[in-house]
Amino acid sequence: MAKKILIVDDDKRIVLLLASRLKANNYEIAVAYDALQAVAQAFSEKPDLILLDMKMPAGSGVSVMDDLRNSTNTALIPVIVITAYPSIEIQQKVKEMGAVGFISKPFKAEDLLPRIRKVLGE
Amino acid sequence: MSSMTDALIVVNPDATLRSVNRAALDMLDYKEEELIGQPVETIILQEEGQRLTCFQNIFVTGVTFNMGLTFLTKQRKRIPVNISGAAIQQEGKIIGIVGVARDMRQIRTSISEWEEKKTEIEERGKKSVRMQRAMLHIMGDLDISNKEIGKANKELQKLDQLKSDFVSTVSHELRSPLTVTREAISQVLDGVCGEINEEQKQFLFMSIEGIDRLARLIENLLDISKIESHKIDLKRELVDIVSLAKEVSSSFAFAFQSKGLVAKYNFPKDKIELYVDKDRIIQIFVNLMSNAVKFTPAGYIEISIVDKENVVECFVSDTGIGISDEDLLKVFDKFEQFGREFECAEKGTGLGLAISKGNIELHRGLIWAESKLGQGTKISFTLPKYSPRELFKEYVTNGLAKAIKAGAPLSIIVFEVKYYDTLREKSGQDKIASIVHSLGQLIKTDLRRKSDISIKDSRAILVVLPETDKKCAWATADRLKSSFDDYLSKEGLVKDVEVDSRIASFPEDAQTEEELLNGVQLQENIEK
Numbered sequence: 292m293a294k295k296i297l298i299v300d301d302d303k304r305i306v307l308l309l310a311s312r313l314k315a316n317n318y319e320i321a322v323a324y325d326a327l328q329a330v331a332q333a334f335s336e337k338p339d340l341i342l343l344d345m346k347m348p349a350g351s352g353v354s355v356m357d358d359l360r361n362s363t364n365t366a367l368i369p370v371i372v373i374t375a376y377p378s379i380e381i382q383q384k385v386k387e388m389g390a391v392g393f394i395s396k397p398f399k400a401e402d403l404l405p406r407i408r409k410v411l412g413e
Numbered sequence: 414m415s416s417m418t419d420a421l422i423v424v425n426p427d428a429t430l431r432s433v434n435r436a437a438l439d440m441l442d443y444k445e446e447e448l449i450g451q452p453v454e455t456i457i458l459q460e461e462g463q464r465l466t467c468f469q470n471i472f473v474t475g476v477t478f479n480m481g482l483t484f485l486t487k488q489r490k491r492i493p494v495n496i497s498g499a500a501i502q503q504e505g506k507i508i509g510i511v512g513v514a515r516d517m518r519q520i521r522t523s524i525s526e527w528e529e530k531k532t533e534i535e536e537r538g539k540k541s542v543r544m545q546r547a548m549l550h551i552m553g554d555l556d557i558s559n560k561e562i563g564k565a566n567k568e569l570q571k572l573d574q575l576k577s578d579f580v581s582t583v584s585h586e587l588r589s590p591l592t593v594t595r596e597a598i599s600q601v602l603d604g605v606c607g608e609i610n611e612e613q614k615q616f617l618f619m620s621i622e623g624i625d626r627l628a629r630l631i632e633n634l635l636d637i638s639k640i641e642s643h644k645i646d647l648k649r650e651l652v653d654i655v656s657l658a659k660e661v662s663s664s665f666a667f668a669f670q671s672k673g674l675v676a677k678y679n680f681p682k683d684k685i686e687l688y689v690d691k692d693r694i695i696q697i698f699v700n701l702m703s704n705a706v707k708f709t710p711a712g713y714i715e716i717s718i719v720d721k722e723n724v725v726e727c728f729v730s731d732t733g734i735g736i737s738d739e740d741l742l743k744v745f746d747k748f749e750q751f752g753r754e755f756e757c758a759e760k761g762t763g764l765g766l767a768i769s770k771g772n773i774e775l776h777r778g779l780i781w782a783e784s785k786l787g788q789g790t791k792i793s794f795t796l797p798k799y800s801p802r803e804l805f806k807e808y809v810t811n812g813l814a815k816a817i818k819a820g821a822p823l824s825i826i827v828f829e830v831k832y833y834d835t836l837r838e839k840s841g842q843d844k845i846a847s848i849v850h851s852l853g854q855l856i857k858t859d860l861r862r863k864s865d866i867s868i869k870d871s872r873a874i875l876v877v878l879p880e881t882d883k884k885c886a887w888a889t890a891d892r893l894k895s896s897f898d899d900y901l902s903k904e905g906l907v908k909d910v911e912v913d914s915r916i917a918s919f920p921e922d923a924q925t926e927e928e929l930l931n932g933v934q935l936q937e938n939i940e941k
Contacts, residue, residue, distance in 0.1 A: 302589055302593070304593045304597075305589070305592055305593060305596070308593065308596040308597055308600065309596075311600060311605060311606075312596065312600060312605065315600075315605045375585050375586075375588035375589050375592070376585055379646055379648060380646075395588075396588040396589060396591070396592040397588055397591045397592040397594075397595045397596070397624070397628050398592065398596075399595070399599070400596070400599055400600075400603070
């Protein structure tokens with residue numbers, strides 16, 4: 292069965308492109324465009340992995356991670372952070388919160404895909 | 414008596430002159446023989462005869478006197494004098510009077526001079542009061558200018574901050590459209606949206622390369638703006654510079670090989686641990702090596718590390734096109750690019766060496782370039798070596814700064830091998846070092862949080878525990894000590910080795926870095 296990945300980014304073009312790339316690599320896709328949708332989608336879709344942007348409306352990547360960690364339904368979903376603001380502080384912060392990966396924009400598919408496979412144990 | 418500058422006369426009891434000195438003769442314009450034996454009235458104005466009586470009276474009373482008289486010169490010129498005198502006694506009998514006369518003309522002149530001077534001084538005083546007032550005005554003006562300069566300075570700082578913020582914001586904001594562009598082109602290129610022909614592929618590949626170069630430029634701009642606004646936080650840790658340089662070199666092996674360049678490595682056998690930000694140092698090596706490859710059409714590239722007393726000196730040299738003397742002066746400036754006429758596949762951003770310099774300076778090192786046009790370039794840099802003692806201090810300083818910022822407690826524990834000197838004589842330094850190493854490993858496995866760190870020298874281990882108060886620190890120390898005991902008894906060392914532990918906590922018993930270090934007696938005990 293195909294693994295499901297939740298893409299969270301307020302930039303619809305990036306969501307579209309990531310979805311296209313991941314579908315081409317045989318993943319199932321769920322999407323969210325802000326922090327609240329992200330948490331809702333994580334609950335309802337139960338994805339195997341979340342690709343999470345940091346800066347977005349109705350919260351932030353950090354608040355999403357907080358919400359996910361506080362619920363047993365979503366606490367164990369691995370998160371890879373994809374951000375245009377890759378500061379050391381944010382990197383440390385999300386690492387402490389349990390993010391399994393940290394990728395800065397602009398990302399390259401040849402870096403992103405192996406990371407995803409590794410996290411999903413493929 | 415003859416050398417005195419004041420006139421001196423000696424008078425006999427019969428009121429005749431017994432002797433006079435040179436100054437008196439000069440003043441009165443007589444020769445000595447013209448005066449000796451003459452009555453004193455010869456040289457003292459008659460009108461003052463009344464006083465002369467008093468003068469004679471001294472012979473009876475013997476008291477000293479001090480009075481104003483008028484001397485008469487040979488030419489009958491009057492000289493006002495002030496005369497001080499005393500009776501000369503022999504066996505209770507007065508045998509003469511000695512008098513010292515001071516020419517009052519000089520003093521009067523002096524007085525009048527003094528009065529002139531006084532007026533002058535008063536004038537000057539008035540002037541100076543005027544000047545003082547003027548100065549006050551000037552000072553006032555200066556104060557205003559100073560404030561204005563301060564204001565201008567603040568404005569400039571604000572502008573500088575604005576510039577940095579602008580660069581930072583723009584750089585970040587550029588990332589999103591760049592991501593979209595790159596990924597869209599990349600998917601078409603990868604055939605995600607269907608087959609494309611060779612020419613299309615080639616063109617798309619060129620645009621991906623352009624985007625990647627733009628991305629690098631943005632990274633570098635961000636870096637330089639962070640360096641210039643001192644916003645860089647070095648993530649320092651102990652890093653073996655030798656293996657780091659080896660790693661970077663091996664990642665360049667293919668690039669060297671494909672250009673037919675020979676790589677010469679000059680690395681020390683032993684590792685050299687430096688307290689640096691690993692990523693930043695990698696960035697410097699990558700930078701220097703890619704420059705070397707880029708500007709060297711043939712020959713060799715040498716990478717060298719030399720362990721010196723207080724620093725480690727590294728260099729990357731090549732047999733490339735070199736840099737002219739004129740350009741060499743600007744080599745570390747921003748946006749300076751050289752050897753442009755030289756064909757190279759990848760164009761630089763003109764920021765690499767400026768960033769390298771900034772990075773080296775953040776590490777308190779030096780960087781410099783030597784080059785000869787047509788012969789090659791050598792870029793060298795140094796990184797300081799910290800003694801374990803300085804490192805301990807650095808860790809405590811950093812830990813404390815974070816604790817104060819976060820308003821959280823901080824504890825430090827020092828474990829030290831007791832009776833170190835005796836033990837060293839008995840078992841040898843290597844043995845102790847290996848014991849300390851094992852204890853260090855035990856600590857590392859035991860520490861539960863990422864933020865807890867430990868660092869050791871030959872005899873002591875420092876453990877820094879953020880967000881830990883004294884009570885919890887003791888619990889940690891006890892836990893660690895019992896794991897030490899297990900290890901020591903397993904190794905049969907319990908009788909020989911004893912480990913002492915000391916704790917200091919912020920803010921409970923220490924407020925400053927010094928107090929923390931004193932609290933664990935680090936000052937005296939840790940050798941350099």
